[in-house]
Amino acid sequence: MAEVDAQKCFDVALDLVKQAGKVVREAIKKKKNIETKSSAVDLVTESDKAVEKMLISGLSEAFPDHKFIGEESVSAGEKCVLTDEPTWIIDPIDGTMNFVHSFPYTCISVGLWVKKEALVGVVYNPVLEQMFTAIKGQGAFLNGEKLSVSGEKDLGQALVFSEMGTSRDQEKVNTVLTNITNLMPKVHGFRSMGSAAMHMAYVALSAADAYFGFGAHCWDTAAGFLLVKEAGGIVIDTEGGPFDIMRRRVLCASSQELAEKISKLLKQYQPERDGVSK
Numbered sequence: 001m002a003e004v005d006a007q008k009c010f011d012v013a014l015d016l017v018k019q020a021g022k023v024v025r026e027a028i029k030k031k032k033n034i035e036t037k038s039s040a041v042d043l044v045t046e047s048d049k050a051v052e053k054m055l056i057s058g059l060s061e062a063f064p065d066h067k068f069i070g071e072e073s074v075s076a077g078e079k080c081v082l083t084d085e086p087t088w089i090i091d092p093i094d095g096t097m098n099f100v101h102s103f104p105y106t107c108i109s110v111g112l113w114v115k116k117e118a119l120v121g122v123v124y125n126p127v128l129e130q131m132f133t134a135i136k137g138q139g140a141f142l143n144g145e146k147l148s149v150s151g152e153k154d155l156g157q158a159l160v161f162s163e164m165g166t167s168r169d170q171e172k173v174n175t176v177l178t179n180i181t182n183l184m185p186k187v188h189g190f191r192s193m194g195s196a197a198m199h200m201a202y203v204a205l206s207a208a209d210a211y212f213g214f215g216a217h218c219w220d221t222a223a224g225f226l227l228v229k230e231a232g233g234i235v236i237d238t239e240g241g242p243f244d245i246m247r248r249r250v251l252c253a254s255s256q257e258l259a260e261k262i263s264k265l266l267k268q269y270q271p272e273r274d275g276v277s278k
């Protein structure tokens with residue numbers, strides 16, 4: 001496998017994400033063509049498809065040997081397989097429900113994973129002009145300013161994000177509600193913004209102390225994972241143990257202590273893994 005130039009990959013991705021951001025910024029103000037996917041609340045618009053096409057065509061032109069996992073390509077039947085090869089994992093619009101409602105917490109998420117490790121991560125909210133970036137070993141940044149997680153250890157002082165998700169499977173809904181019921185009295189504040197990638201970026205920013213969720217796909221977490229790690233945070237499986245990007249369970253926190261406290265309180269749920277062929 002040829003050596004991967006992380007800086008070059010980052011530069012090309014950043015440029016394309018900025019261009020894609022213009023499309024999202026314009027489209028969010030307008031009426032959207034909405035289709036549903038796995039459930040009545042799992043949405044896709046023409047902008048999701050256009051942005052994904054734009055990113056994949058630009059990246060594949062610059063890096064013809066690289067592989068891709070894109071949310072809308074997978075929905076359209078492409079395989080969702082993460083190998084050791086350099087793989088761009090793309091969510092063209094994370095928080096599509098927010099985008100549809102013109103709620104400004106929506107972003108483009110692009111992660112490059114090589115040998116199943118995160119190398120580059122970009123999460124861009126073009127509406128709020130927040131560009132979160134990271135290259136492995138070089139720190140995480142918001143609009144060029146270095147980020148550091150809060151370091152909070154005390155659950156009672158923690159602002160915690162979680163998510164309803166797009167599945168309406170009864171066991172999943174019960175898990176979400178049980179976790180809210182159990183955690184709400186114990187945390188300082190409980191929030192939900194409707195975008196897994198934004199949640200992770202905000203933990204890196206130290207605007208929140210933790211995020212957990214069941215059901216986010218690899219394209220929702222691929223870039224956010226690196227942002228949190230590079231900002232000094234923890235990203236693990238909801239049950240504890242290493243984060244598995246295809247397992248669709250994520251718990252990130254500003255400290256190991258906080259991650260463990262939250263993990264012990266969670267009712268667990270296992271969504272179908274990414275990459276299981278239908």
Ligand code: IPD
Pocket residue numbers: 042043071091093094095096097163164165166194195196197213214215216217220
């Ligand atoms: C969704 C968002 C949401 C998460 C869902 C995702 P999408 O992504 O990240 O926060 O709870 O599991 O599917 O569909 O808007 O790209």
